[in-house]
Amino acid sequence: MDIMDKLSLLGESARYDVSCSSSGSQRAGRGGLGNTSAGGICHTWTADGRCVSLLKVLQTNECIYDCAYCANRRSNDIARTRFLPAELAELTIAFYRRNYIEGLFLSSGVWRSPDDTVEQMLETLRLLRHQHRFNGYVHVKAIPGCSDLLLEQLGLLADRVSVNLEQCTKSSLETLAPQKRFEHIFKPMRYLSGRLAENRDELARYRHAPSFSPAGQSTQLIIGASPEPDHLILRAAEKLYQDYQLKRVYYSAYMPVNQDQRLPAISVQPPLLREHRLYQADWLLRFYRFTSRELLDSHQMNLDLEIDPKASWALRHLDQFPVEINKAGFDMLLRVPGIGVRSVQKIIAARRYHRLSLDDLKTMRIPMKRTAWFITCNGKYGGSYFPSPEALRMLLADKAGQQQQMPTQMSLDALHL
Numbered sequence: 174m175d176i177m178d179k180l181s182l183l184g185e186s187a188r189y190d191v192s193c194s195s196s197g198s199q200r201a202g203r204g205g206l207g208n209t210s211a212g213g214i215c216h217t218w219t220a221d222g223r224c225v226s227l228l229k230v231l232q233t234n235e236c237i238y239d240c241a242y243c244a245n246r247r248s249n250d251i252a253r254t255r256f257l258p259a260e261l262a263e264l265t266i267a268f269y270r271r272n273y274i275e276g277l278f279l280s281s282g283v284w285r286s287p288d289d290t291v292e293q294m295l296e297t298l299r300l301l302r303h304q305h306r307f308n309g310y311v312h313v314k315a316i317p318g319c320s321d322l323l324l325e326q327l328g329l330l331a332d333r334v335s336v337n338l339e340q341c342t343k344s345s346l347e348t349l350a351p352q353k354r355f356e357h358i359f360k361p362m363r364y365l366s367g368r369l370a371e372n373r374d375e376l377a378r379y380r381h382a383p384s385f386s387p388a389g390q391s392t393q394l395i396i397g398a399s400p401e402p403d404h405l406i407l408r409a410a411e412k413l414y415q416d417y418q419l420k421r422v423y424y425s426a427y428m429p430v431n432q433d434q435r436l437p438a439i440s441v442q443p444p445l446l447r448e449h450r451l452y453q454a455d456w457l458l459r460f461y462r463f464t465s466r467e468l469l470d471s472h473q474m475n476l477d478l479e480i481d482p483k484a485s486w487a488l489r490h491l492d493q494f495p496v497e498i499n500k501a502g503f504d505m506l507l508r509v510p511g512i513g514v515r516s517v518q519k520i521i522a523a524r525r526y527h528r529l530s531l532d533d534l535k536t537m538r539i540p541m542k543r544t545a546w547f548i549t550c551n552g553k554y555g556g557s558y559f560p561s562p563e564a565l566r567m568l569l570a571d572k573a574g575q576q577q578q579m580p581t582q583m584s585l586d587a588l589h590l
């Protein structure tokens with residue numbers, strides 16, 4: 174195979190690895206510009222908030238493992254190839270020079286062993302950083318089971334190192350990815366989180382200390398390939414943020430690429446709306462001080478697909494509303510549908526000087542269509558009437574929820590476990 178053949182094969186094979194939250198989109202190019210489904214280039218955000226385009230590719234699609242959900246598993250009869258480190262480094266530099274990309278997202282199948290695979294990826298990064306003096310963004314996926322020494326070297330060369338968890342329970346991981354072990358995934362995560370903490374300390378003491386994975390670590394969970402409800406997925410994500418200080422958990426809607434009895438029969442479309450709701454709930458965990466138990470529990474195990482998770486929480490806690498805008502504390506204001514973190518800051522800053530009216534909120538560009546039903550301003554109710562809970566639910570349902578019904582129950586029922 175020549176380099177371009179390898180690129181098209183290994184770029185296509187990398188499509189299912191997530192580095193951004195738009196992975197599940199299916200809008201293929203039809204005569205216009207752009208194509209969300211083709212492999213090749215993806216976007217991500219660096220530690221300082223810039224959006225960068227990355228060449229997204231596998232080092233190899235050869236794999237000794239046999240994960241049920243993966244197109245590259247060893248039992249699939251597909252064309253296989255592998256980039257030599259020098260080939261991939263030169264290709265990245267050539268694309269960078271043409272201004273096609275600003276960085277590299279490198280993942281891989283497991284070639285011979287986790288250590289052998291990571292050695293190849295490491296050599297690619299060494300050539301990029303030392304021979305080509307490339308300073309662009311690099312996100313590398315470490316292979317679970319590789320040694321700490323290799324992880325250390327990856328962390329010193331890459332901007333972000335991550336390890337994919339894929340499934341949130343041990344039993345699902347063992348069923349769908351029989352060669353993977355929870356402990357092989359959590360061990361490198363623990364190492365990375367320890368080294369990241371150590372590195373923060375080193376950098377505070379010594380200005381010239383080398384940076385270790387400055388954009389932190391992330392992971393990916395596949396949604397819909399196993400029967401876990403959303404509350405278990407969110408609980409797992411919350412624990413990952415708390416215990417391993419992950420920057421992001423990416424949720425990837427399961428794409429049916431294999432016929433396998435262990436997988437759900439998805440005949441309609443991947444659970445993209447469920448993926449979207451999980452990202453919204455994840456946002457609430459990270460920035461809105463919600464806990465996973467508040468969003469979902471054993472009574473309500475899955476996120477509401479018709480309305481966003483914050484509105485869903487508000488509808489289940491109508492006894493806590495309406496909230497008086499001029500008196501409520503920071504945390505309670507954050508829980509009002511339609512009010513975001515910046516709006517809360519604006520409200521708190523403004524009410525130091527005068528009592529706020531409904532018109533003041535409109536001036537602050539707070540979306541009153543959503544917010545009005547949950548607030549009072551100087552004792553005046555924001556809505557034009559008091560809707561029943563059912564009517565309120567209709568008012569809050571968003572277009573995404575009305576247009577796409579995710580076949581959750583169908584998928585779960587169709588599991589042959």
Ligand code: SF4
Binds near residue numbers: 237239244282350
């Ligand atoms: S380890 Fe599993 S998920 Fe990764 S490439 Fe191999 S078969 Fe696919």
